[in-house]
Amino acid sequence: MRSYLAPGDYLPHDAPMVLLDAVLDVSADSARCQVSLNQGGVLTPFLDSEGRLPGWYALELMAQTVGVWSGWHRHQQGEKRISLGMVLGARDLECKIDLFPANATLEIAVHLLMQDSRFGSFEAVICHNEHPVATGRINTFQPDDAELAQLFNQESP
Template sequence: MSHYLHPAEYLPHDTPMLLLEDVINVTDDTTICEVTVTETGVLGPFIDDRGSLPGWYALELMAQTVGVWSGWHRKQHGQDSISLGMVLGARELVCAAGILPANARLTITVKLLMQDERFGSFECAISVGNETLATGRINTFQPTTEELTTLFHQGSTA
C-alpha cells in the first residue's frame, strides 16, 4: 500500500478537475502519478465517443503531477496549506496519437530540471507500460498571495 496521500491532498483541485487517481512515488526531483482512462473514473467527464481522452489533456495531467510534487514537498516542510501554482507554458509538448487510449492505465512522470523560489521547469512524460504516449517540458510559476489577490479581483470592484 502506498504511503502517499490521495492527489487531492496535494492539489487545489476539486472534482471534476482533479484528473489524477494515485500518487506512486515522489523524490527530491521526480514524481510519478497514475490515472486510468475510463468513463467511470475521474476522467469520465472528458472521455470522447471512442472512450479515449483527447491528447490536449496531456498538459493538464503533467501540470497536476507537477502540482503533486510541489504539494508533497510543502507538506514535508510543515506547510499544510495548498498553494496555487500556474503553468507559464509548455515546450515541445507532443502527443503523437492525438489521444490517450481507452482503458489505459496512464503513468505520468515529471522530473525537475530547474527551480528557484518562484519558477520551475519540468521534463514530463505520459506512458502506458514501456510505450511513451506524450512528452513535453512544463514551465511553472508560483505567484505570491498578493499577486493572486490582484489577479482574481481585477475588475470586481467596478
C-alpha cells in the same frame, strides 16, 4: 516504500478537476502519478463517447503531476495550505497520439530541471504500456498571495 495521500490532497483542485488517480512516487526532483481511462473514473467527464481522452489533456496531466510534486514537498515541510501554481508555458510538447485509448492506464512522470524560489522547469513524459506517448517541458510559476489577489481582483491579505 512510502505511502502517499490521494492526488487531490496535494492539489488546489476539487472534483471533477483532479485528473489523477494515484501518486506512485515522489522524490527530491521527480514525481510519478497514474490515471486510468475507464467509465466511473476521475476522467469520466472528459472521455469521448468511445471512452477515449483527447491528447491535448496531456499538458494538464503533466501540470497536475508537477502540482503533486510541489504539494507533497510543501506537505512534508508542514504547510497545511495548498498553494496555487501556474503553468507559464510548455516547450517541445508532443503528443504522439490524438486520443489516449479507452481503458488505458497512463503513467505521468516529471523530473525537475531547474528551480528557484518561485519558478520551475520540469521534463515530463506520459507512458502507456511503458511506451512514451507524450513528452514536453513544463515551466511553472508560484505566485504569492498579493499576486493571486491582484489576478482575481481581490484585496490583498
